[in-house]
Amino acid sequence: MDVVFIFQWLDASALADFTKTWAGLFAAVQTVHILSMVMLCGMMMLGDLRMMNVILKGVPSEPIIENTKKWIYLALVLIILTGIYEASAIAMKLAYNSFFFAKMAGLSMGIIFMLSLRNAVYLRAPEEIGANGERSESVPVWVVKLVAFTSLLIWFTVAASGRWIGFS
Amino acid sequence: MLNELLLKFATWLDTFQASTDLHEALYMYGWVEGTHVLTLTLFLGMLLVIDLRLLGVAFREIPASTIIERLDRPMMIGFIIMLITGVLLYFAIPVRSTQSIWFRIKVVLLIAAGINALLIRNMTRASDMSWDNDPVPPKRIRLGATLSLGLWALVVAAGRMMAYDWWDCHKEMPYFMYWAAGCVNELAAFE
Numbered sequence: 289m290d291v292v293f294i295f296q297w298l299d300a301s302a303l304a305d306f307t308k309t310w311a312g313l314f315a316a317v318q319t320v321h322i323l324s325m326v327m328l329c330g331m332m333m334l335g336d337l338r339m340m341n342v343i344l345k346g347v348p349s350e351p352i353i354e355n356t357k358k359w360i361y362l363a364l365v366l367i368i369l370t371g372i373y374e375a376s377a378i379a380m381k382l383a384y385n386s387f388f389f390a391k392m393a394g395l396s397m398g399i400i401f402m403l404s405l406r407n408a409v410y411l412r413a414p415e416e417i418g419a420n421g422e423r424s425e426s427v428p429v430w431v432v433k434l435v436a437f438t439s440l441l442i443w444f445t446v447a448a449s450g451r452w453i454g455f456s
Numbered sequence: 457m458l459n460e461l462l463l464k465f466a467t468w469l470d471t472f473q474a475s476t477d478l479h480e481a482l483y484m485y486g487w488v489e490g491t492h493v494l495t496l497t498l499f500l501g502m503l504l505v506i507d508l509r510l511l512g513v514a515f516r517e518i519p520a521s522t523i524i525e526r527l528d529r530p531m532m533i534g535f536i537i538m539l540i541t542g543v544l545l546y547f548a549i550p551v552r553s554t555q556s557i558w559f560r561i562k563v564v565l566l567i568a569a570g571i572n573a574l575l576i577r578n579m580t581r582a583s584d585m586s587w588d589n590d591p592v593p594p595k596r597i598r599l600g601a602t603l604s605l606g607l608w609a610l611v612v613a614a615g616r617m618m619a620y621d622w623w624d625c626h627k628e629m630p631y632f633m634y635w636a637a638g639c640v641n642e643l644a645a646f647e
Contacts, residue, residue: 330501
């Protein structure tokens, strides 16, 4: 499917005019984008590494995962808003950038994975990982660890391909 | 005097072939910078969790000491890799970095953030941690956590701004800016 027209529309928009005019504001928005990425990746890593029993082992996982959720959602909203702002300045460059599409694919996959499998599996973590007491419908340890590892891998890909946009 | 010394040091680093090679190597430089940014997410991400707990706005059910002690190692792993890659990035572009006002601001902020981190550590160690299970820690601890978050956000901002050449030495700037950026040759021409 040809999606270049979306980039053409964005490039011709009033937002693009505004973004290209105010270089200082663009740099500030870039900073917010990076800080939001730090928030997202930090919270994801905390949850995923906890579920892999790498950090905070023995501390009940439920309050950890629950606490990270609102910060993850806040970070995602900020990332998407600042991302659209940044993209408007270089829309036509991004239209032909494979790393940008890799990042978008990873971001979509990451959000879907988090809202579906990750959330569902983490809620059913067995005592050995969750330290929340025995569950009647718990999933095997290896499933929790596999989900955590996959989540880390997806968000690593998003961050790395995002960084590589600048080099390509 | 300090500006001249710093420039001399940067110029000396610049004479190394490895410095030029790293700067001109598309993939290697990209990998080093990419690793710098990715480990920033590990270091700052863990620091964010600690500071949010010390602010009493998140992870309130978990004792503060558990969060501080158990996240210290992953945070420091991130910091060390970030530091090594940061030094390599400086080594790749020593002269421009030395004469970048943003790099200088970043270094000053890094020192301030380091001192603040030490102060927080000493404060928590000196206290009897009677507030360990309190959802909201004492005011002085919260103040330290706010400062920590603010300083590190500014460090990231200064690092991001280094990519722009608005106040590079080749630009026309007021005397103060030449001085602050350490533009030795431009300062001499000014005088």
